[in-house]
Amino acid sequence: xxxxxxxxxxARDWPACIREGGRFADRAEKFRxxxxxxxxxxxxxxxxxxxxxxxxxxxxxxxxxSELADALKYxxxxxxxxxxxxxxxLRWVNPWGPYVWWDLSxxxxxxxxxxxxxxxxxxxxRERVDRDYGRxxxxxVAFPSGWQGKFWFATPEWIALSMDSFFFxxxxxxxxxxxxxxxxxxxxxxxxxxxxxxxxxxxxVIDGVRTDAQTVAEPVAEYAAxxxxxxxxxxxxxxxxxxxxxxYDLRGGRVVGVLNFWEKGVAFFTLRLSxxxxxxxxxxxxx
Numbered sequence: 179x180x181x182x183x184x185x186x187x188x189a190r191d192w193p194a195c196i197r198e199g200g201r202f203a204d205r206a207e208k209f210r211x212x213x214x215x216x217x218x219x220x221x222x223x224x225x226x227x228x229x230x231x232x233x234x235x236x237x238x239x240x241x242x243x244s245e246l247a248d249a250l251k252y253x254x255x256x257x258x259x260x261x262x263x264x265x266x267x268l269r270w271v272n273p274w275g276p277y278v279w280w281d282l283s284x285x286x287x288x289x290x291x292x293x294x295x296x297x298x299x300x301x302x303x304r305e306r307v308d309r310d311y312g313r314x315x316x317x318x319v320a321f322p323s324g325w326q327g328k329f330w331f332a333t334p335e336w337i338a339l340s341m342d343s344f345f346f347x348x349x350x351x352x353x354x355x356x357x358x359x360x361x362x363x364x365x366x367x368x369x370x371x372x373x374x375x376x377x378x379x380x381x382x383v384i385d386g387v388r389t390d391a392q393t394v395a396e397p398v399a400e401y402a403a404x405x406x407x408x409x410x411x412x413x414x415x416x417x418x419x420x421x422x423x424x425x426y427d428l429r430g431g432r433v434v435g436v437l438n439f440w441e442k443g444v445a446f447f448t449l450r451l452s453x454x455x456x457x458x459x460x461x462x463x464x465x
Contacts, residue, residue: 180209207257215263222268236269238319243273247302249411266311273303274321274355276409278340279330290420291405294439296322296340297422298408298415300347317351320344324357324365334368339439341372346424346435348383378464379426379433386428392453393425393434401447402440421445427453 181188181202188195188202196206222237229235243249245261265271276295280286300320307316322340323332332340341352352372358365376383401421408418420440426433432454438445 180212181205210258211260211263214259218264219267222264234269238270238272239268240272240274240321243275243299243303244411246271246273247299247306247412248414249302262310265307265316268316270317270319270350271307272319272321272353275299275323276411277323277326277330277355278336279323279326279332282329282331288441290402290440291408291418293336293339293441294405294418294420294422295409297343297347297437297439298412298418300344300349302412302415304347304349318344318349319351319353320349321353321355324354324361325359326355334364335441337365338368338372339437341369342375342435342437345372345376346379346383346437348388350384375435379435382426382428382431382433386426386433389425389427389432389453390423392451393423393432394450395421395423395436395447396450397421398446398448400443401445402442421447423449425451 183202191201195201196203200206218237218239225237226232226234241261245256261271276299278292278296303318307318320340322337322344323330324337325331337354337357341354344352354369357369405418405420407413407416409415420438422435422437422439424435424437432451434449434451436445436447436449
């Protein structure tokens with residue numbers, strides 16, 4: 179029925195016709211995606227019915243972040259569980275990753291692009307979701323890595339930068355992957371700092387207009403050169419600065435988040451803003 183074909187036509191080479199390389203392989207994949215979408219939407223309806231109706235957050239499925247960005251396919255099963263078949267019916271989704279971690283069973287490794295991957299991914303997902311579903315229609319809760327398994331470990335700085343990355347790209351919530359696990363004050367301080375920044379800037383980020391094009395931070399040497407790419411899932415995103423300046427305008431004011439992803443040094447920079455009325459503004463800096 180889904181194919182719109184006579185049953186006898188399908189039966190003559192069944193099931194080879196729906197397997198990879200078969201006559202109906204693409205349509206069979208689409209059929210499985212549609213049925214999976216029906217399942218997710220049915221679960222969402224039941225979750226809402228039993229947990230508050232309009233007040234319920236509904237079903238919040240986890241999905242790899244790359245499937246909600248203009249990214250490479252995550253694996254060969256992506257087409258069978260296409261999120262486009264169900265996301266429009268949900269209120270929240272939890273795109274997990276990218277995971278920034280260090281294997282504690284090995285010597286520490288330095289990879290300049292690693293921390294900034296969270297920022298690039300967060301912006302790509304936010305832009306794609308807003309474009310496909312409209313701003314505010316589908317809320318995003320991030321799931322950056324804190325601690326996984328026995329040895330996948332995130333430094334305090336990585337935790338704070340991950341949380342900042344998602345917040346300043348207008349994700350509505352952040353939940354750390356396993357936090358805490360015996361963490362000391364350094365980690366709690368990083369977590370609290372990111373939470374405080376979010377509370378201080380929430381009105382601008384949630385209700386304001388993004389104005390990155392009117393905000394430029396020019397680093398003063400010595401500072402890291404841009405990364406050739408931030409993540410292999412977005413090879414089209416190149417020449418990525420490790421100093422990012424997301425900015426938002428609201429009611430005549432502007433907030434600029436200056437995020438230094440270069441872990442080998444501090445960032446000294448000149449901040450240049452356009453779109454402001456000359457002589458009619460005050461600069462307030464808060465670390």
